[in-house]
Amino acid sequence: MSKEKVIWLDGELVPWDEATIHVTSYGLYFGIGFFEAIRTFDTPDGPAFFRLDDHLKRLSDTAHTYLATLPYSQSDLIAACKQVVQANDLAECLVRPIVFLGDGDHPLAAKWRATVIAMSRGPYVSLPDEGGIHAKISSFHRMSANALPPAAKATGQYLNAYLAQSDALGAKYDDALLLNEHGHVVDGWVHNIFVVRDGVVRTPPVSAGALAGITRDTMITLAREQGLTCVEENLVRTDLYNADEVFLTGTSAGLVPVISVDRRTVGDGKPGEISRTLADMFGDIVHGRVDIHAEWREPVG
Ligand code: PMP
Numbered sequence: 001m002s003k004e005k006v007i008w009l010d011g012e013l014v015p016w017d018e019a020t021i022h023v024t025s026y027g028l029y030f031g032i033g034f035f036e037a038i039r040t041f042d043t044p045d046g047p048a049f050f051r052l053d054d055h056l057k058r059l060s061d062t063a064h065t066y067l068a069t070l071p072y073s074q075s076d077l078i079a080a081c082k083q084v085v086q087a088n089d090l091a092e093c094l095v096r097p098i099v100f101l102g103d104g105d106h107p108l109a110a111k112w113r114a115t116v117i118a119m120s121r122g123p124y125v126s127l128p129d130e131g132g133i134h135a136k137i138s139s140f141h142r143m144s145a146n147a148l149p150p151a152a153k154a155t156g157q158y159l160n161a162y163l164a165q166s167d168a169l170g171a172k173y174d175d176a177l178l179l180n181e182h183g184h185v186v187d188g189w190v191h192n193i194f195v196v197r198d199g200v201v202r203t204p205p206v207s208a209g210a211l212a213g214i215t216r217d218t219m220i221t222l223a224r225e226q227g228l229t230c231v232e233e234n235l236v237r238t239d240l241y242n243a244d245e246v247f248l249t250g251t252s253a254g255l256v257p258v259i260s261v262d263r264r265t266v267g268d269g270k271p272g273e274i275s276r277t278l279a280d281m282f283g284d285i286v287h288g289r290v291d292i293h294a295e296w297r298e299p300v301g
Contacts, residue, residue, distance in 0.1 A: 001121075004088040008080045008116040011072070013087055019115065026107045027100030031156030034062040035098040037251045040085055040300055043288030047091045048297040050251075050286050051214050052078060058212065059097060062152040070099055071112045078298075084118045085300045093120045094252060100155065123253035124190065125175060131271045132259030133174035135188070135246075137237055138164035142178040142186040142209040150186070150209045158190075165189040175248065177240070177261065180209045185235040191248035191256065192216035195239055196274045201230040208234055215249040215282075218296070222281050228274065237262070245272030247279075254286075255279040 007019035027033040036055045040047045056074050063070050072080070081095050096117045104110035125133060140163045142150055148157045161176075168176035168189070176189045185204050187193050192213040194203045201223045204210045223230040240246055244267045246258040255278055257271035271279075284290045288297055 002119065004090065004119060006084065006087050007118075008084040010113055010115070011076075011080075013083065019117075021100075021113070022103050024103040025100065025113075026103065026110050027098075027113075027155070030101070030107060031159070032107060033098055033100030033155035034059060034066065034068070034153060035096055035155055036153065038081065038095045038097070039251050039286070040090065040093050040095065041286040041288075041297075042091045043286075043297060045288060045299060047085065047300040048286075048288060049081065049095070049300060050298075051218070051296050052081060052298040054214050054217075055251075056081075056097070058153060058214070059099070062154060063099065065149055065152040066154065068099070068112055071114050077114070077116070080114075080116045081118075082300055084116050088118050090118055090120055093118050095119075098155070123250075125248075125253045125256055127256065128174070130259060130269075132257035132266075132269075133248075134260045135175045135177050135248075135258045135262075136168045136171055136173035137240075137262055138167045138176040138178055138189075140164045140167060140176075140178065142180050144181055145207075145209060150211060151206055153211060161189040175256075175258070178209075179237070183236060184208045185237065185240060186210050188248045188250075191250040191253065193240075193258075194219065194247050194249065195235060195243040196245035196247075196272060197239075197243050199228065199274075201228050201274065202235060202239070203230070203232055204235055205232040213249060213251075215251055215254065218282065218285075219249050219255065219278055221293075222278055222285075223274070226277065226281075240264075240266070243267065245275050247271075247275045254282055 006013040164176035186209040241264040248256040
């Protein structure tokens with residue numbers, strides 16, 4: 001794992017190797033914590049976060065769901081994100097604010113702690129030469145909203161994603177897709193999913209169990225601004241098999257075309273036109289190569 005210089009931990013910058021927590025922390029033991037993953041991109045005006053406020057708002061919504069009071073305000077966390085990127089001299093990086101439960105005699109009496117890590121690492125999925133990935137619908141379902149709310153972004157729930165993705169990788173696929181207990185398509189293991197058929201773009205609703213992804217919202221907005229019909233509705237597996245295009249979205253990977261699902265070729269087996277257009281627009285916006293949606297870029301400096 002590549003190392004940077006410093007990490008923000010409980011309000012101060014500490015050297016990378018000294019940013020440790022005690023093994024008795026409930027964040028480790030019970031997996032109790034919340035997090036975000038945010039990216040910065042190089043722009044003509046210097047490095048900029050993409051939709052920083054929206055990510056931190058989601059962190060605060062997650063905390064609210066779990067009746068947790070964040071140890072730092074929204075503005076403290078914004079400052080911490082900027083400080084840690086600057087202190088590490090990073091331009092394009094992944095920034096992870098994590099709020100986790102510390103140690104104590106009882107989890108409900110333990111204190112919330114926070115860290116912000118900035119790393120120059122790339123996405124989990126690297127795009128193969130074919131320009132798209134091969135996905136498999138996992139036999140593991142997405143956890144239900146009444147068991148572990150998928151609309152919140154809590155650390156422990158990623159065991160569900162881990163099961164699905166290890167299943168897919170073990171079967172030599174690139175990425176797992178998950179259904180909910182009703183058989184509706186939810187998402188990828190750490191991505192949202194979209195299908196395109198006859199020019200109409202569709203994505204599962206949050207009520208199906210999808211995370212309200214920031215990149216998902218960005219793609220819905222851009223698609224509609226392009227004059228495309230983009231709807232949130234329940235999808236079943238055959239909607240994926242018979243789509244003209246399927247793509248995944250997420251902070252770390254951006255837009256990832258899917259060229260087969262369960263060995264059924266999607267469309268003509270190449271990234272489709274709408275996927276390519278949205279990916280190009282996204283790249284232009286995050287890098288500030290176009291003026292539109294400047295409100296989504298927050299300067300690091
Ligand atoms: N769904 C899940 C389950 C995820 O973990 C992620 C990654 N945060 C996403 C979707 C994509 O969300 P975003 O675009 O906000 O990164």
